[in-house]
Amino acid sequence: MPFEFKQLEIQDVILVVPKIFEDERGFFLEGYKKSEFEKNGINIEFNQDNHSKSSKGVLRGLHYQLAPKAQAKLVRCIRGEILDVAVDIRKNSLTFGKWVSAKLTEDNKCMLYIPEGFAHGFVVLSDTAELLYKASNEYSKEHDRGILWNDPDINIKWDIDFEPVLSEKDKKQPRLKDVKDEL
Secondary structure (H helix, E strand, O other): OOEEEEEOOOOOOEEEEEOOEEEOOEEEOOOOOHHHHHHOOOOOOOOEEEEEEEEOOEEEEEEEEOOOOOOOEEEEEEEOEEEEEEEEOOOOOOOOOOEEEEEEEOOOOOEEEEOOOEEEEEEEOOOEEEEEEEEOOOOOOOOEEEOOOOOOOOOOOOOOOOOOEOOHHHHOOOOHHHHHHHO
């Protein structure tokens, strides 16, 4: 099997560990294989690929899109290291408002599968980081939303000892309790 699928503490968020074939020439891995993902309960059609690059200390998020344009994501860090975070915003979920995280690095080559109904964010821990990620729906400005990265009700442990670099948009995001009714 080219992947190991590890269920995280919140149901449906899965750490995907690819099998890496390495030799003196370098390495090879499968980044996505529909049949293997489907066998492991990830039955998503991905419709958009994204590539981002950020400097150390940049924190992006917490972002999500409202239905019917909600996005499931498959995130991989191809350069550097990030702490990737998913927050459960499924209104009727037993884990609503809870979060999970995983360190994604160019060395571990792990991916985080985040289903629809989650807000997503990450902070860059290395000098720079590049991410490739798949999304199940295309970006929709009309459905684009966010939650404050340091919402005290969520209380994410970002594992940083510095003030993160944020976009103006992310500095002004509302708290989860203020958007709950529109979820």
